[in-house]
Amino acid sequence: MDLLQQARAEIDTVDAEMAALFERRMRAVADVVRYKAETGKPVFDAAREAAVLDKNTARITDEALRPYYRAFLSDAMSISRAYQRARLGRDTAAYQGVPGAWSHIALRRLFPFARETACTTWGEVFDAVQNGDAQFGVLPFENSNAGDVSTVLDLLYTHPDIIIARMCDLPIRQDLLGVPGATLETVRTVISHPQALAQSSVFVQQHGFKTSTWGNTADAARHVAELNDPSVAAIASAETAGLYGLQILSAGINADGDNTTRFIVIERAAAAPAMTGEGQRLALLFTARHKPGQLAAALDQIGARGFNMECIKSRPLPHVPFEYYFYVQIVCPAGSTGAGCQTLLDTLTSVCSTLRLLGAFTLDSTEK
Numbered sequence: 001m002d003l004l005q006q007a008r009a010e011i012d013t014v015d016a017e018m019a020a021l022f023e024r025r026m027r028a029v030a031d032v033v034r035y036k037a038e039t040g041k042p043v044f045d046a047a048r049e050a051a052v053l054d055k056n057t058a059r060i061t062d063e064a065l066r067p068y069y070r071a072f073l074s075d076a077m078s079i080s081r082a083y084q085r086a087r088l089g090r091d092t093a094a095y096q097g098v099p100g101a102w103s104h105i106a107l108r109r110l111f112p113f114a115r116e117t118a119c120t121t122w123g124e125v126f127d128a129v130q131n132g133d134a135q136f137g138v139l140p141f142e143n144s145n146a147g148d149v150s151t152v153l154d155l156l157y158t159h160p161d162i163i164i165a166r167m168c169d170l171p172i173r174q175d176l177l178g179v180p181g182a183t184l185e186t187v188r189t190v191i192s193h194p195q196a197l198a199q200s201s202v203f204v205q206q207h208g209f210k211t212s213t214w215g216n217t218a219d220a221a222r223h224v225a226e227l228n229d230p231s232v233a234a235i236a237s238a239e240t241a242g243l244y245g246l247q248i249l250s251a252g253i254n255a256d257g258d259n260t261t262r263f264i265v266i267e268r269a270a271a272a273p274a275m276t277g278e279g280q281r282l283a284l285l286f287t288a289r290h291k292p293g294q295l296a297a298a299l300d301q302i303g304a305r306g307f308n309m310e311c312i313k314s315r316p317l318p319h320v321p322f323e324y325y326f327y328v329q330i331v332c333p334a335g336s337t338g339a340g341c342q343t344l345l346d347t348l349t350s351v352c353s354t355l356r357l358l359g360a361f362t363l364d365s366t367e368k
């Protein structure tokens, strides 16, 4: 047996043992499901997961393997949550748009096992989560080029029962999609959303394509599939090609290679978001008194306690002319705990005129 065969034989043995252990773990998770069904407790328990990760990572003797084991266990718990949600019937996720839209792609990467529900507007996504038709809503929050999605921020402000449960960044890559048999040589016209056309204008000009604007990228792809004409192509995502049976004629044609959209997952809060400190971000919404230095006093407290402010956004208060609210996102420092976060919040409560903890979450990546 050569080295590869030997190693694979060992991996097969380990996998067989892990398959049995996986089933055993999931049987225990099924008991947790029964408990959560009876008590109505949320599936996700941030404090428990942080403790599980720390306790078990410390058991790994090879230090170089620790971060990999942490990621492995973190994935195992994410699968455990997906299983629990499915068993509890709490696995519906809402998004705005049509299949293949960027929100839909973000949803699929975040919740690969979820039941999906499409909404026409961002407000409808909030309604679905608010009234329990969906457990989660996936919404765009900010784009690295186009900036804030202010309407979504205002909807967060006006829905006090809703929290940000997760946040993730999705790189936006536009591809040229055509029907089977189409090539770069057969294409004459390219259709897409104006923004996608603008992002890909250098490529489009180089090839001398005519352009035509469309309501959104996913619909453009659907239209190209329906036309079944090799002279018409769409600019959309690779995922959209799969949905509508199109081929990728050219990948990554947008010139703005660092274009990234930050998405949030919203959830109806059963309780205040659980703060665990290190590794988390806190999202705060607050208003400040009309006195000199009030905003600075709040920000000073954040800095003085070692929390790094990642962003601050200011928006007009809904229905109160020329008054403003602030959204602040901060990173919990290394070594910080839930108690340290609570102390910061208590201090801010005395400095701000209103304060709401909108979320305590980790910033996920949608890229594997």
Ligand SMILES: C=C(O[C@@H]1C=C(C(=O)O)C=C[C@H]1O)C(=O)O
Pocket: 029, 032, 043, 044, 045, 046, 048, 049, 052, 076, 077, 078, 080, 081, 084
């Ligand atoms: C199993 C549970 O549910 C979730 C999944 C966990 C796991 O798989 O270990 C841990 C905490 C929860 O986020 C639990 O609450 O114990």
